[in-house]
Amino acid sequence: MANRPELLAPPEIFYDETEARKYTSSSRIVEIQARLSERALELLALPEDDVPRFLLDIGCGSGLSGETISENGHHWIGLDISASMLNVAVEREVEGDLLLGDMGQGLGLRSGVIDGAISISAVQWLCNADKSCHEPRLRLKAFFGSLYRCLSRGARAVFQVYPENIAQRELILRQALQAGFGGGLVVDYPHSTKKRKEFLVLTCGSIQTSIQTSKNEHGESCSEDDFSEDEESGTVSMSDRNRARKRQKTKKNKKGREWILRKKEQSRRKGNDVPEDSKYTGRKRKSRF
Amino acid sequence: MSIRVLKSSATKTHLRLPRCERAREREKMRLIVHNMLSCNIRGVVNKFPLRIEPEKVIVKEVDFNPDFLKHMIAKIDWKALVDGARSMGYPELPDHPPTTLESDESFLRKFHHSLLELNLEEGSLVCPETGRKFSVNKGIPNMLLHEDEV
Numbered sequence: 001m002a003n004r005p006e007l008l009a010p011p012e013i014f015y016d017e018t019e020a021r022k023y024t025s026s027s028r029i030v031e032i033q034a035r036l037s038e039r040a041l042e043l044l045a046l047p048e049d050d051v052p053r054f055l056l057d058i059g060c061g062s063g064l065s066g067e068t069i070s071e072n073g074h075h076w077i078g079l080d081i082s083a084s085m086l087n088v089a090v091e092r093e094v095e096g097d098l099l100l101g102d103m104g105q106g107l108g109l110r111s112g113v114i115d116g117a118i119s120i121s122a123v124q125w126l127c128n129a130d131k132s133c134h135e136p137r138l139r140l141k142a143f144f145g146s147l148y149r150c151l152s153r154g155a156r157a158v159f160q161v162y163p164e165n166i167a168q169r170e171l172i173l174r175q176a177l178q179a180g181f182g183g184g185l186v187v188d189y190p191h192s193t194k195k196r197k198e199f200l201v202l203t204c205g206s207i208q209t210s211i212q213t214s215k216n217e218h219g220e221s222c223s224e225d226d227f228s229e230d231e232e233s234g235t236v237s238m239s240d241r242n243r244a245r246k247r248q249k250t251k252k253n254k255k256g257r258e259w260i261l262r263k264k265e266q267s268r269r270k271g272n273d274v275p276e277d278s279k280y281t282g283r284k285r286k287s288r289f
Numbered sequence: 290m291s292i293r294v295l296k297s298s299a300t301k302t303h304l305r306l307p308r309c310e311r312a313r314e315r316e317k318m319r320l321i322v323h324n325m326l327s328c329n330i331r332g333v334v335n336k337f338p339l340r341i342e343p344e345k346v347i348v349k350e351v352d353f354n355p356d357f358l359k360h361m362i363a364k365i366d367w368k369a370l371v372d373g374a375r376s377m378g379y380p381e382l383p384d385h386p387p388t389t390l391e392s393d394e395s396f397l398r399k400f401h402h403s404l405l406e407l408n409l410e411e412g413s414l415v416c417p418e419t420g421r422k423f424s425v426n427k428g429i430p431n432m433l434l435h436e437d438e439v
Contacts, residue, residue: 086429087427097319099326101432110325133439146329150325
């Protein structure tokens with residue numbers, strides 16, 4: 001049973017009218033898309049001078065991500081391959097200009113006109129060959145090549161992607177770097193399977209800015225490289241089940257304060273909302289409890 | 290003399306416009322996009338600008354933001370903008386942009402109008418070299434290429 005839409009049908013067929021409506025009316029999806037778009041805009045690192053910029057939204061769909069861009073005061077052009085999704089966008093009266101097009105065919109925009117590009121949950125569709133004439137590598141090449149050309153100097157492109165496996169991730173990254181982009185991958189909440197989100201941040205031209213650090217634990221920033229300090233230190237030690245030891249009742253199985261703190265730390269790393277540790281954590285309660 | 294689509298008399302009564310009618314007001318293919326679009330067909334050299342063949346043009350008001358206009362003016366291909374505006378029925382843009390923008394408010398207003406407020410709703414964009422037409426429906430240009438054009 002395929003739960004990835006890319007494996008079910010090409011995007012212009014998968015996102016037909018009913019699916020497009022379902023997608024846009026689902027409040028969960030709307031909320032997730034809004035959050036992802038905000039994060040992508042953050043990673044775009046546009047200068048904060050209140051001048052509206054001219055952005056590109058690739059795979060804009062029904063304009064969920066575009067709305068976030070408009071809310072931040074920028075103008076945008078949206079590109080999507082599914083006419084049904086774009087029709088929903090038109091109905092929702094989005095403020096951006098919409099284009100019906102295939103990103104794998106190249107963007108067809110003039111050089112150096114775009115101040116930044118975002119794409120939410122779209123680029124992974126390029127990795128699948130939907131027609132016999134498709135060759136994913138060439139389509140990715142056409143896409144990244146045309147994108148590099150149309151971005152202005154120092155502009156960034158941020159893609160939130162759902163790669164199916166490591167091979168896809170490599171493929172996307174390699175084609176992007178070959179097109180001349182610099183940059184890399186930013187992973188939010190790397191330890192949680194549910195919350196984990198990958199952002200490909202690409203820079204155009206030689207600008208010495210640091211890639212924003214990824215989010216971890218309540219939005220605290222941590223460097224991408226320091227994964228080792230986040231690994232949980234050791235597991236609960238196994239007590240010897242030898243019968244001779246049964247007489248010694250040790251405290252190993254009791255869930256003391258240390259255990260609680262460790263579990264809370266684990267949960268925090270996954271990105272859950274955990275109450276702060278205080279002197280009351282793991283305090284001995286009255287026997288009534 | 291700009292072409293204005295007059296609203297039908299239905300709006301003058303208390304009848305609420307059906308949703309599809311209202312939605313049509315927001316559709317846009319504006320000159321800001323047209324100025325960036327080029328023909329994507331493989332092997333085409335003269336791909337910009339695309340010629341506009343309008344069938345229905347609408348004027349939709351947008352908030353005036355001089356900062357954005359000044360930011361955009363460096364990116365705009367002026368000749369394409371003037372030709373595009375003329376074909377959409379707005380010939381009032383000067384042939385060359387003035388050197389000092391800050392002082393010239395009337396110019397900025399004309400620029401704003403032509404760039405952001407003229408909407409091509411139905412029509413087509415034509416590649417200057419091959420003559421291939423990209424149709425515009427409900428304000429969305431269809432830039433999908435056929436397999437042999439990629």
